[in-house]
Amino acid sequence: QQQVKQSPQSLIVQKGGISIINCAYENTAFDYFPWYQQFPGKGPALLIAIRPDVSEKKEGRFTISFNKSAKQFSLHIMDSQPGDSATYFCAASITNTGNQFYFGTGTSLTVIP
Amino acid sequence: DAGITQSPRHKVTETGTPVTLRCHQTENHRYMYWYRQDPGHGLRLIHYSYGVKDTDKGEVSDGYSVSRSKTEDFLLTLESATSSQTSVYFCAIMDPTVAAQETQYFGPGTRLLVL
Numbered sequence: 001q002q003q004v005k006q007s008p009q010s011l012i013v014q015k016g017g018i019s020i021i022n023c024a025y026e027n028t029a030f031d032y033f034p035w036y037q038q039f040p041g042k043g044p045a046l047l048i049a050i051r052p053d054v055s056e057k058k059e060g061r062f063t064i065s066f067n068k069s070a071k072q073f074s075l076h077i078m079d080s081q082p083g084d085s086a087t088y089f090c091a092a093s094i095t096n097t098g099n100q101f102y103f104g105t106g107t108s109l110t111v112i113p
Numbered sequence: 114d115a116g117i118t119q120s121p122r123h124k125v126t127e128t129g130t131p132v133t134l135r136c137h138q139t140e141n142h143r144y145m146y147w148y149r150q151d152p153g154h155g156l157r158l159i160h161y162s163y164g165v166k167d168t169d170k171g172e173v174s175d176g177y178s179v180s181r182s183k184t185e186d187f188l189l190t191l192e193s194a195t196s197s198q199t200s201v202y203f204c205a206i207m208d209p210t211v212a213a214q215e216t217q218y219f220g221p222g223t224r225l226l227v228l
Contacts, residue, residue, distance in 0.1 A: 009153075032215050034216065036219075041221075042221060043117075043203050043205075043220050044156070044219050045219065046216045046218075089155060095215050099158075099169065099171070101217065103155045103156040103157075105153060105155040
């Protein structure tokens, strides 16, 4: 059973456009929602994260929107650049457990110049 | 890669042979994890450790065992490799007391092919 459902599986965006990746979860005990970025041949790296006490977090061109009632969160990449082409994973965890950490299935983003 | 190394980085082995992958960290983080990454499945937890000699199973632990005799090293063993274990394996570390957040830091991965 997939604890975190991610869509779309792949995404193609023109340079300068907005990339949007969505995730949904069921377990209301989750209290930490990070997004990871992975380039080919590399391990995932933390991009941005949010806790459910806020509805939005922005870092540069990257924004997480969080809807607690709908149990959904999304990553928005503004002014998408070819260098943003990577695989993005959402995740959800229950803090202070150390092991309740679940990843989405990933979204392959391609930004066309 | 946050002071995490994995060895080997690539390995080809035959069905039925034992394989051990090593993860080494220099960050002194308490938690260590082994994931496998497969297309369409994302990252799935195999085993994790919450301290020296303290380990537990993840969601896809069948056919795998782990050991952690030192804080810095976490070994993953495929007892008798099968073709279904062909995958990319990632080690991750975490310490929630660092910066008060639960970020997992990943190693560079080991690409394993079982023939």
